[in-house]
Amino acid sequence: MTLDTLLQTYKLEVTKPQNFKDFEVAGIAPLEVATPNHLSYVDQKSYLKKLKDTKAGAIFIRAEFVSKVPASSLALISPNPHLAFAQVSEAFKRAMFARPIEPHPPKLAEGVVLMPGVVLGENVEVGEGSVLMANVVVGDGVKIGAHCQIYPNVTIYQNTLIGNHVYIHANSVIGSDGFGYAHTAQGEHVKIEHTGIVQIDDDVEIGANTTIDRAVFGITHIKKGVKIDNLVQVGHNCVLGEHSIIVSQVGLSGSTTMGRNVVLGGQVGTGGHMHIGEFTQIGGKGAVGKDLPPHTNYAGAIPAMEIHEWHHFLATLRRFAKKQKPSLIDKAKGLWKR
């Protein structure tokens, strides 16, 4: 689809530059990896440092930043570039999967076992000795290495890459859409199509009923030897370092990254875009609200107390805190308004 057709199809009101020249849009991409055939966007000031080196063919951008766009890119002025980008992203969706396998039959290596009810999409490859158990569904273009075991009722979305000796337990979902939307002025949400994938390296084990979302662009990366328990959520674009251990019911927000041999206790949650240093451990129920250094132990869950002690504990602390004056730091941060 050409750029002009895209703009018309999605009824986007953008101001085109004087040097506008239509071209065939191959896809959408972030500034740093976009080619002259890609469409990209600038939403915040923090993107500007990536702007000067971008190769993107065209860029949605607010009027105030337009002077920073390189001569090689077309600046498309929009009051809400993120929303415009989300709207056109729909054209690059690849949601169909697990269609009947003709005319692109799977490549199955020696010793592959497909149990009853397995459904494979187009262009699937499965390596030597891997077993796909009953009712597993595998999307188009998925590659599974050798000696893997995929337990029953697992769903693997399109284009996922899986290494060797990977075990995925029953009813888990790999490669589902990340949770990302742009927002209209009326408070509606426009889906950002996730065109990235999930990549799982060798020797990874993933528990039952766990979900791993694919990247917006690029990859959600589960590195070698990582072990993930049941009912864990791994958001889009997360990077899990080698041999990390993720205990049950952990929730990793989008773009959480971590070094090797991190250990996260049960029900830990992370805010988005945070990094956990290698070999760091976080006790069960911990809330990660900032980057954490390597080789450190963290904890933070209030234990259940006898219920009368608990009510007294909480009431006392709230009363105490209310009586304290805010610190100068709190005032400077604007954290205090009463």
Added chain:
Amino acid sequence: MTLDTLLQTYKLEVTKPQNFKDFEVAGIAPLEVATPNHLSYVDQKSYLKKLKDTKAGAIFIRAEFVSKVPASSLALISPNPHLAFAQVSEAFKRAMFARPIEPHPPKLAEGVVLMPGVVLGENVEVGEGSVLMANVVVGDGVKIGAHCQIYPNVTIYQNTLIGNHVYIHANSVIGSDGFGYAHTAQGEHVKIEHTGIVQIDDDVEIGANTTIDRAVFGITHIKKGVKIDNLVQVGHNCVLGEHSIIVSQVGLSGSTTMGRNVVLGGQVGTGGHMHIGEFTQIGGKGAVGKDLPPHTNYAGAIPAMEIHEWHHFLATLRRFAKKQKPSLIDKAKGLWKR
């Protein structure tokens, strides 16, 4: 089944009124919607205000409240009306689903795609252009609108109503039984059959491995434009306001309601029967223990601290709280007994 047969079948020891007259019971229902063919119950004082206008044919009720029953309803005196109600509810169960589709074949509109392994119950309807991916299972009487995508291994229980442009990601479960039991004096739990449904309006997206329970009576309602992430629990009879955003691993107790454009961060949990005002946002891991007003921001998760700081922090606060006298309010509430 007639009322008398019901009472005998479930061996209910109730005291019948002098004007007892048997009738064919069409179903069970709460006081406010029951018709003369329905059976209902009164369990707590708070139900009494609904009692005077009820049209219910018969009502399980404790002896102390029997004088409040309208003349048009039969009062069935029971020491535990909730338990009696749960016991007869089993007769109105409709658990069978996804039977072979004859003799009530589905109505499939133009362009509907059923991938391999899809199983449809009786009287299913699917609208134009909707896609049901591999191994999706759909219960009796389910209606799915146009242009929906139901990803692999999703299970949809009987009578669920789904609008247009709805996406449901892999392995999610829509319409499962709510978690509700009445309790015997011996501490056993008697299941309350959930005869309600789930209704999902247009433009809703639901993540992977999420569960949405159907209502006891009436509907669990996911309104237009709501976006739900992976591994979320939505309890029976919840109402999610238009364009609300529910991030991964949130848990909503039964009958949580909310206005439009509410945002709940990851791992938030709510107590039962609470309301969150429109446009209110709650940070990740927040615990909702009371109704919250509209247009407000809430937060409440203790961050993970370096483990020695954490132990000192917690020990200090517990010591401090123990030294404080309880407030008069705490005493008045009976929250202090040491």
Added chain:
Amino acid sequence: MTLDTLLQTYKLEVTKPQNFKDFEVAGIAPLEVATPNHLSYVDQKSYLKKLKDTKAGAIFIRAEFVSKVPASSLALISPNPHLAFAQVSEAFKRAMFARPIEPHPPKLAEGVVLMPGVVLGENVEVGEGSVLMANVVVGDGVKIGAHCQIYPNVTIYQNTLIGNHVYIHANSVIGSDGFGYAHTAQGEHVKIEHTGIVQIDDDVEIGANTTIDRAVFGITHIKKGVKIDNLVQVGHNCVLGEHSIIVSQVGLSGSTTMGRNVVLGGQVGTGGHMHIGEFTQIGGKGAVGKDLPPHTNYAGAIPAMEIHEWHHFLATLRRFAKKQKPSLIDKAKGLWKR
């Protein structure tokens, strides 16, 4: 496989005793149940009290403890007995399941209903009137009692035992591998094969998308009348007492045990190897960090506060705690190092 072959196959560098005599190893087992045909291990001092009565044929053990091994057992000296044990455990794996059912067809009692897409492994037994809904997958050797309902897309791993009148809701997973690994000096994780099972007694109901791991050895035990909600994690070797209630998104670490009629609110989490006394209740989001007595109520979740109050509350408490000197107890425990 004989002991010598095992040691060679997994390249284990152990020091054999002078009285070494090869034997056919029937399996791996903990000290207290091992027979002369079993292999066991001693990893910590706390195991020594079980050592003197063990019947195990051979035991991986550290050099320092070797003098405590009974004459009837062979002491195999290893610097990391747990790791050695994990390495050989792979030989006793029984992961295949849900193969085509010949030549060991299932035994189906009268009135059993198998809906479309159901896949049964070898030697499965299903009792009178039980219903297996669409796309349910059942592993080898599973026994399901009478009048059970297994909802669509449920996965049941090999050898699980299920009583009568058990309901398991859609997409739940019963009997998945427990989350247990031994660790090499290089920080890699070696899987401990879980050779135990899950046993579910009569009248249990299990929600949707819930996971119950099987035991390392022995059983994970869900006792009579227990009710489990959606998205709950039950770790390996847990024991849930009769008529206990486990609300949505609870996470039970391995070897959590509890008495009868315990109630755990939504999102409660427990540390490993803890006991909760009978009839004890824990409010939503509570963290269980120690054994809890019977007949008590616990709570411990900080409520979401208006966001400015919250920031002030937390900052005030951290400042206050930092100013306090550590108690003598904290010092004695080594909980304070600044």
